[in-house]
Every structure is written in structure tokens, then in C-alpha cells.
Amino acid sequence: MLSQSIEDYIKAIYLLQQNKESVTTNDVAGRMGVSAASATNMVKKLAEMNLAQHVSYKGVRLTDSGIKVALEILRHHRLLELYLHQALGYSWDKVHDEAEHLEHHISEEFEDRINSLLGNPQYDPHGAPIPSRDGFIPAISHDSLAHAEPAFEYIIQRVDDERAEFLRYIGELGLFPNVRFHLIAKEPFKGPLTLMIGNTTKIIGYESAEKLFILRP
Amino acid sequence: MLSQSIEDYIKAIYLLQQNKESVTTNDVAGRMGVSAASATNMVKKLAEMNLAQHVSYKGVRLTDSGIKVALEILRHHRLLELYLHQALGYSWDKVHDEAEHLEHHISEEFEDRINSLLGNPQYDPHGAPIPSRDGFIPAISHDSLAHAEPAFEYIIQRVDDERAEFLRYIGELGLFPNVRFHLIAKEPFKGPLTLMIGNTTKIIGYESAEKLFILRP
């Protein structure tokens, strides 16, 4: 059984390597909120365990077994988020923190039972894909609202930011996954965007729009 | 926040001092599965933290704050057991192990939500009392089936043993909490007992009968 700490590092590296080609030990330290030295030590340990490859001064990358571990944790996390939301009535801005703790402590039986109760779901309450038991990840859009074209209709697929405050702000605007809207206008130079949901208009900042992934209906 | 380890020691001491007037560090070591030296060290630490009183070579006893902590953990544990059983369909011999892990990691919000879903329950699936949020413990019988009188009718109130194998054995006999039966016969010298549930007879060993707490209907 891996320690909680090791699991957290693996998850951190996995999420970092989604967005960056190369992940440095400093990136890891930043995300984990530990010193650079601590990150280096742990990364070397992961390499020892064949969960990651590490080249000094260059960076880290998870091995296939490392990725497998990461996906298992991510599955726990996202299933839990959805379960807390659907079955226990948690608001979507609170599910992350609770899932963050519980993800390391549920058994496979627990995982299977909530999965069945939820009907083998594909996405969590923020629209993030839930890896399947065998490590397959549902497709997800990577087009952000920030780069959408005015005059078209879109659907929110995912809100890619887990900070509670941000989620409450987005939620108040009504921008949940699966919500349809029209992009009315878009200011140049990273300016705000104007949307129409139903028949009310909403204005959203460029920075926030970058966190919203969208699809054409 | 207390570490998991400290919480486990506190719970162990609490449960030990229910049955014995005086709890020794060795009792603690036994229940926790650690060396006597480790238990002594931790007990001294608990005393430092004012969670227990410790007199060298004599024994340990939880202080009022220690008891408060113990009851909070026990509440988590027993609510979780019931929740796993009722909401997730766990069999009663599996709830203990899962709850044992989760009890340290759920938030107060989680506790409150499952408590409400379950309708503020008083007893877990084994009939053990669930401490209330403010530390009150529902009454519980301490009459064991081993000392019951033949010819009377009884109700199982509690099965006081959490070993999965034992629970499966008892479950197969149909001896769940709230089940009614007649005590038909009782062999002397710690011999087996004969019960009638509905219109079938069951025989149960004295050792097992000691773990079953009963009530007059």
C-alpha cells in the first residue's frame, strides 16, 4: 500500500504533465506546497520505485505504472466528488476538499458501490472526466470559452478550476456543465466576454473564460 | 488536528476502560498491536496533551477531553457503519473494516449529512449505540444471552464482536439486532443454548452467547 504522501505526489505530477511537456521538481514543489528539496527527495524515491523517471536537473515523468496509480487516485477523487454532490447533496464548490481527503482511504468495494449507484458515470460535477476502472479516460474538449467565436452557440463541458470561491462565482453566473449559451460579444485584448443564457446576458472576464471548456452543440 | 494514530489510541483506551476498571499500558499495546514500549510512549504523550491521566506502573484513564475525542471518533465509526450498510448495501460483516479507515477522514459536514439521511439514528448495524453529537450515549442492555433464563422470550439488542467471521456465523443463525426468540434450554457448565426463532430451533455456543446482549420485549 502506498502512503498518502506518495499518492499525492503522483497525482500532482500527473496533473502537471497534462499541461506541460516537461515537469520540473520545482513545479512539483510548487503544487505540493513543499520545499524544492523535499520534492527532489520524493521524486528520487518515486524513480526508485519505478513509478517515475527522473533526470537530474531536467525533470520528471511518470512511468506507465505511475500513470496507472495516478488514474486510480483520480478515479477515486472524481467519483467521490460526484457522489458527494448527487447522493449527499454537497454544493459543487465543497466537493473537492472532502474528496481530496477521502480519495486515499476508500476501498475498491466502496469505489465499485458508489460507481454502480451513480450508474458508471463519465464526468464529475465540474465536467472532469472520470477514468474508468481499467484506466481509460473519456474524451474531453480542450477549447476554452476564451477562444470561442462570437455569434455561435456553445455548451459548457467543463469548469477546470477547483477553487471554491471561483466555483461559487461561476455557479452564480449559471455556467455549469451542460448549460447552453450564445456568445454575444468578445472584447479584444483579453477583455471580457458577453454571453446570453436563456434570455439573460452575463459578462465574464477573460481569465475566467479560459477555465471554461466548451463544445458546439 | 489529531493524528490518526493518536485517535486510534484514544479509541482503544476508551473501549478498554468500558470493560475494565483499570487499563494498563500493556492492555493498550495488546489492543493496538504494538510493543509495550510504544504504548507507554504514546500514553505519556496523551497525558502531556491532557487527553489522559497516566500513573507510572499503574495505568491510564482518559480525561474528560479524552473521552470527548473518543466519542467523536466512535460516532464517526458507527454512523459510517450504518451508512455503509443502509445506503451502500454493505453486508454487516464488512462495515467495520471500511469504517475503521474512514472514521478519521470525514468532515463534520459529512457526518451531519449522513446522520440526517439516516434520520439521526441511535444504533449501528450491530446494535452498538451511536454517541450523539454532544456526547450522549443511548442506553444499552448489558445482559448477555449466556445468562438468560430458559422459557422466556427475548430480543437481541446488540452483537458485541466485530470480527467478520463471527458476524457471518451469527448472521447465518439469524441473530441480528431486533430479532425475537425464545430461550428453550440452557446446558449447565458453559454449555450450548437452544433457541427458537419463529418456528425453527438454533443451537449456539456459550462463548458466542456471551457476545449477544438481550432485552425482555
Place this chain on the structure above:
DNA sequence: TTTTGAATTTAGCTTAAACTAAAAATTTAT
């Protein structure tokens, strides 16, 4: 009452994961 044996504590060591400070390597700028 003394001795012996069991229970308990003390002392000192181990491991994991963090830290700081110093050294080394790499990258950037002159």
C-alpha cells in the same frame, strides 16, 4: 522478608517525510 518473575518504563536506534542552508549545475545576459 527476601527472592524471583512479570509488567512497565527508559534508553537508544530506525524510517519516512518534512525542513534549511550550502553546493552544484544550468540558463541567461553581458
Place this chain on the structure above:
DNA sequence: ATAAATTTTTAGTTTAAGCTAAATTCAAAA
């Protein structure tokens, strides 16, 4: 191309929880 700045690693310390072995205290038997 060299020096300066930044990043990364190494070295050594800290804390928590465990362990073993040795010492101490208590209780029971002679």
C-alpha cells in the same frame, strides 16, 4: 565566452511513531 542569476540537488537536522534490549518497579511465592 564568461559572469551572474536561477534552478536543482546534496548534506545535515527535525519530528512522529515505531522497534529492541536493558533497566526498573511491583507483586507473588518461598
